[in-house]
Amino acid sequence: MATIVQFENVGLRYGPGPETLSDLTFSLDEGAFYFLTGASGAGKTSLLKLLYLAQRPSRGAIRLFDADIVTLPRARLPGFRRRIGVVFQDFRLVPHLSAFDNIALPLRIAGVTDDQLRPPVEEMLHWVGLTDRANALPATLSGGEQQRVAIARAVIGRPELLVADEPTGNVDQEMATRLITLFEALNKLGTTIVVATHDFNLLGKVADGQMLRLEKGRLADPTGGLRYPPRHGGAG
Template identity: 80%
Template sequence: MAGIVQFENVGLRYGTGSETLSDLSFSLAVGGFYFLTGPSGAGKTSLLKMLYLAQRPSRGAIRLFGEDVVLAQRARLPGFRRRIGVVFQDFRLIPHLSAFDNVALPLRVAGVDERDLVTPVREMLAWVGLADRATARPATLSGGEQQRVAIARAVIGRPEILVADEPTGNVDPEMAARLLHLFDALNTLGTTIVVATHDIHLLSRVAKAEMLRIEKGRLVDPTGALRYPPRPDFSRDGVRP
């Protein structure tokens, strides 16, 4: 497999306006660790949505696990999504479920026996510092606690790809370091990690991590130059490339 994720000339347009993202072409290696950076409004969250199949591109090809997911039948998409863990910026916890049951949800969906999920869920809650909050519902948790439940839920099933949108935004520096250590440990087991962040200080904490930077809807290298130049526009002359 050339890469567990491949974007080829991907563009995204909402409505009839200009493209939010343009000419994205990149490949993520199996077992790689990537930080996605860029200013607010650059398109980081939109890119992540396409990566975890919540948004279809307007053009271009996206391949996950070696398969074209843009052309895949809709019935196949849930199978791809089950291989991807997501930490949403707005958490998306199920309000009527306890912290334990929110974290256990991916295992139950995967058919894990109730007797076999108790220990790993409790261990995961302990790892994120919420062992004593297992029975609490989201409304009674602080923003930082909700974030940690969301992270525990995303990683409990050891996904092949983990996508995290600002996962350390609502926790203190000590917990942020602990969560990064959790991501690093998961990465060591083979999971490809993609973390969108505004905090450039996180980059120095994972030595093996690579950086993807977006500015004005395009990938750039750290110096600010276009990483992938736009394709020539032949449409005015009616000439096909």
């Protein structure tokens, strides 16, 4: 199986303080499904930021889509980001766009015409249970509804890599299961999935799901074929 992401001795520090992430060495297989777990403050969101290219590491090497991301010219970053779907904890919906138009945004950026994008957007609205809210602005949606719009927007373009930060945190268990099923369907089409979650109920819902666990900024407990460095030094 091909590798889509490789980290080698990666560390991340914000400002002059201690490292938030330390000595991360692992690889993610193309087309696999991963759950990223760990206590609050373990560094999950920081690791996701490295994966979706919102942050560069303080040290170490990262390869994504077989390119060295650390030395990649900034002018090339937008092209790489378009290959990545992201579900943010704070949703980041465009406030003046309807639910329909927020979901359609990645397709419009990719040059898909209105006639071509309507069927897949309507399908996504149906899947996340928001058909009757298609014309609603984000400010009129509940937190759970905004979360579902954000997820639909992230997956509609069938990204090569999907990174989701607590994607089921604002929905009930029934909808959480439905959304994970949506991620599974996307995964079966070849997308590599990384879901950060506190909800251990989700871990058993994906037959081939693998776990990546952070403890105080370091990877712990080798599972699912992931490659970890030996534990050494302080927590960082």
